[in-house]
Amino acid sequence: xxxxxxxxxxxxxxxxYIDTAVVPLLPLTFSxxxxxxxxDGEFMQLVTNEIERQxxxxxxxxxxxxxxxxxxxxxxxxxxxxxxxxxxxxGMRHVFYVTTDQKWKETKQGLLGALxxxxxxPFEHMDDSYKQQIVQEQTTKxxxxxxxxxx
Amino acid sequence: xxxxxxxxxxxxxxxxxxxxxxxxxxxGILMPMVRFALDPILKEEAAADMVAVAQVKxxxxxxxxxxxxxxxxxxxxxSEEPKSAWVYKDDKGExxxxxxxxxxxxxTVNWNADKEHPNQFFCPCHxxxxxxxxxxxxxxxxMHPLDRYEYKVKDGKxxxxxxxxxxxx
Ligand code: FES
Numbered sequence: 088x089x090x091x092x093x094x095x096x097x098x099x100x101x102x103x104y105i106d107t108a109v110v111p112l113l114p115l116t117f118s119x120x121x122x123x124x125x126x127d128g129e130f131m132q133l134v135t136n137e138i139e140r141q142x143x144x145x146x147x148x149x150x151x152x153x154x155x156x157x158x159x160x161x162x163x164x165x166x167x168x169x170x171x172x173x174x175x176x177x178g179m180r181h182v183f184y185v186t187t188d189q190k191w192k193e194t195k196q197g198l199l200g201a202l203x204x205x206x207x208x209p210f211e212h213m214d215d216s217y218k219q220q221i222v223q224e225q226t227t228k229x230x231x232x233x234x235x236x237x238x
Numbered sequence: 239x240x241x242x243x244x245x246x247x248x249x250x251x252x253x254x255x256x257x258x259x260x261x262x263x264x265x266g267i268l269m270p271m272v273r274f275a276l277d278p279i280l281k282e283e284a285a286a287d288m289v290a291v292a293q294v295k296x297x298x299x300x301x302x303x304x305x306x307x308x309x310x311x312x313x314x315x316x317s318e319e320p321k322s323a324w325v326y327k328d329d330k331g332e333x334x335x336x337x338x339x340x341x342x343x344x345x346t347v348n349w350n351a352d353k354e355h356p357n358q359f360f361c362p363c364h365x366x367x368x369x370x371x372x373x374x375x376x377x378x379x380x381m382h383p384l385d386r387y388e389y390k391v392k393d394g395k396x397x398x399x400x401x402x403x404x405x406x407x
């Protein structure tokens with residue numbers, strides 16, 4: 088499910104079945120790393136959209152949790168945990184974070200939800216079919232990781 | 239000198255812009271007419287809205303997943319929507335193409351993914367199950383069988399159209 092009127096009304100009807108929120112963690116920057124950050128963001132969107140398509144009956148893909156790369160990790164963790172508690176209170180038993188940003192690695196312990204990493208991929212100079220193949224591979228991996236969290 | 243060369247007189251400027259705008263307007267008028275003229279052809283293509291998905295020789299009695307794309311148009315823009323089908327030949331040798339969309343809440347089902355229930359379609363979301371012909375297994379969440387794609391075979395290729403619902407089990 089996505090954050091659209093159509094899906095939200097379905098969510099309201101079928102709440103009991105939708106117990107998982109997926110939150111992409113998306114860093115922003117306008118430094119020289121801007122391009123890399125944007126490419127990572129696009130890649131993450133492709134993968135999370137595809138996962139949503141395949142598991143839409145149980146998970147809700149939220150708009151990204153966005154932060155400036157200059158924000159401190161502690162600030163981010165605190166805000167993200169607040170999101171997570173709110174989601175838990177709304178009935179989401181599982182909250183899955185997806186990111187390419189390695190800085191979250193340092194705090195794995197302090198987070199209330201489960202963290203999943205995607206590799207950062209230099210997409211810019213790749214041809215489309217190779218790109219597609221990578222998106223597929225990463226999607227399958229993440230999909231299976233999600234499913235195994237459920238059981 | 240060089241400055242003079244580049245100077246555009248008022249009249250020239252008006253001329254440029256008016257031709258520009260006029261051109262646009264002409265295009266605006268022409269476009270619908272061209273569309274009218276072409277429309278019958280476009281329509282026919284829409285009717286034959288089937289997409290080549292697989293080579294018939296690759297289809298076995300074991301369901302395989304084939305991915306393809308269809309063009310969709312919503313209120314704002316046209317895009318390509320990814321689709322999949324589970325395709326196999328049944329005992330009579332007839333092709334069956336099932337939609338993988340679970341009839342419960344729309345997750346994607348997989349063939350033979352649940353070890354405890356082999357040779358069934360399995361939905362990872364709330365453990366819905368379907369038999370090979372797409373019939374929902376009673377006692378699992380889905381209330382209807384999987385949709386079946388309309389299909390045709392041409393030049394050794396399998397074309398799929400719309401996925402159509404079947405009566406409940
Ligand atoms: S979406 Fe398939 S069982 Fe619920």
